[in-house]
Amino acid sequence: MHQITRVRAPGSRFFKTALVCSALFLSVVLAGCASTPKKPENSEPVWVANPRTVYDEKQYVSAVGFGLTRELAEKSAFSSLVAVFGQRVQGETTVNERFSEALRNGALTVSEDSELNKQITTSVDLDTLVGAEIKDTWFDGKKTTYAVAVMDKAKGAMLYANMIEKNEETIAQLIDIPGSDRDSLDAYARYDLASAIGFTNERFLNVLSVLNPAAAAAKRASVTGGDSLKIECLRIAQNIPISVTVSNDRDGRISSVFETVISASGFKTGGDDSRYALEARLTLSPVTLADNENKFVRYIVDARLVDRAKGTVLIPFSINGREGHANEGEAENRAVRVAQQKIGTAFGKEFGAYLVQLTAGK
Structure with a gap:
């Protein structure tokens, strides 16, 4: 004989009781969730x-x-x-x-x-x-x-x-x-x-x-x-002085700036028999510009730091430019002054860079 399963109708007392219990259970769960404190999303x-x-x-x-x-x-x-x-x-x-x-x-x-x-x-x-x-x-x-x-x-x-x-x-x-x-x-x-x-x-x-x-x-x-x-x-540094000679440097202004750069690195200057020597030449020449009444002077400084013991050039260095003024004497003075400024900056960097690169690959 087959067993017959009864299905409760939605309107029956059993169905209503089950529905009430489910609602009560859900409300308890939700209340419990609501009572758990939440951490703010951006709390410190x-x-x-x-x-x-x-x-x-x-x-x-x-x-x-x-x-x-x-x-x-x-x-x-x-x-x-x-x-x-x-x-x-x-x-x-x-x-x-x-x-x-x-x-x-x-x-x-x-x-x-x-x-x-x-x-x-x-x-x-x-x-x-x-x-x-x-x-x-x-x-x-x-x-x-x-x-x-x-x-x-x-x-x-x-x-x-x-x-x-x-x-x-x-x-x-x-x-x-x-x-x-x-x-x-x-x-x-x-x-x-x-x-x-x-x-x-x-x-x-x-x-x-x-x-x-x-x-x-x-x-x-x-x-x-x-x-x-x-x-x-x-x-x-004190035991290896570097001699400085600049030809055509009538008042020693170019020699002086080279010596200042060398001294700033801790070296002494001078000594005719020094192993290292800074040899340079200053050239000043007048320049005429068309439709310009001012006098202009071109300056060129060619220099090199040499190792006399090995006969090698360690640092070749050269600068040039042109300066002008109403009279040639002042134009020449300006040319020398600008040359000094360039040497102080450019040769200082090259001398420092040379010393640094000596240790590359050591």
């Missing part, structure tokens, strides 16, 4: 007030920055992170430029990782920290953006320890100079770069002392200080 992250609540100070060094844009906030955060380490990790501008220039031109390699070398260059240029990163940002919905910069202590300590070791190896290679070539422009350039690396290593050691004090203490005795290297660099 806890790291804004105190980054250490998110980034444990046993494992990380962290700092918060802010600004009107995300870029400014991130820069502010990196600066705040540097401040946590103190002023000891900030470098002197000239040293920073020398170190980063050496990285860019290939005279110095701190890591086999080219991307890391770029990060190191940027960090030195901007006085930031290698290995630091922006972990999070938050916009308050009004006008201010916040950012948190973080450095992992263990990873950072390993990174800085490796950079210090690599820099020490480079310093040792740079100052390994035969005694016969000790007092030369090449030796000067080597020690100049070595001192920049030494000063930078002192900064790196100070960073390491915050990340891992024990590791920093172990390395401190083996780090070559920048001061001792710079002193030797200056000693070399």
